[in-house]
Amino acid sequence: MQTQIQIEPAQPDDAAAVLEVHCAAVHQTAAPFYSAEVINSWARLPIERDRIDRVRQRWIENGDRQMIVARQGDRLVGFGFVDKTAELQGLYVHPDYGRQGIGARILAALEQAAFAFGVSVLQVDASINAEAFYSKQGFQVTEHSTHRLASGQEIACIKMRKVLRSN
Template identity: 30%
Template sequence: MNANEISLRPAVETDAWVLSAIHIAAIKALPATFYTHKELLAWRNYREKPDGSNILKSMKAETFWVAVDGDVVTGFASFIVDELIGLYVHPNYQGKGIGRALVQHFCDEAIAQGIDKVFTTASLYAEGFYLRLGFTAIKRAPHHLRTGVIVPVIKMSKTLNIAMA
């Protein structure tokens, strides 16, 4: 799979449980190097099985896009205007350019709206990924998970070249 073969589409409500499953699988695949096992468990809302209810709630405020391989959803991104809120790719599909394509789509959407700078809050695992995509680290900060657990993250930004749009 290369960047030209990655197909993106807006998420629909019926995707919510698959997105929850991808979220859980992606976090379960992480080693307990930057975060403790307890923090990783809290990050996936203590879930072993998908529950799309939180994603359905988030869909009311955030824009969700999914990457698909045929009819299989392989990853997703969610954002609000200039902030990338979430980016997850199923472990079986990581390393194939899906995350990069989703971030590029987010940036393209921002450029189309005349936005010249975007932001994200990256996990410690994702910092290198975002740096490779042209983001710069602003600062380390505490992040409050829905479960009440606080984890360290990195606030990041990327300046977009809106003249090229």
């Protein structure tokens, strides 16, 4: 019997698992759409302790952002985060759990968090491989552009937006 997926706010101890999901998703899901150089810059392996600490401080403990995680039992299988400036900054599901509606559930929780921040229009710089997902969730393409990764590398992206409604 499959364990239910729980959607909940991230905890500081989730930082390492968040990076593991991020790296697995980028290396497996985005690899057909981007060069190896981009993939390695976007999700560098191995995962060092200082990166785990930065994720904990900047993504999870930062009061200007809300990170939501998906768990199956004790395993973190997906995450996403949104900030108070109306930007969806990331949404990743481990490839072993893809196409099960987990990303849509994380996104719904992030939309509620953004709405609670007072955001009425949510924006995302979607990776090429994620455009279809966001379109299915009601996002509209505004332009094809580039996004600067934390490493400084620029990657192709699709800027998208969605008008939020209260639930």
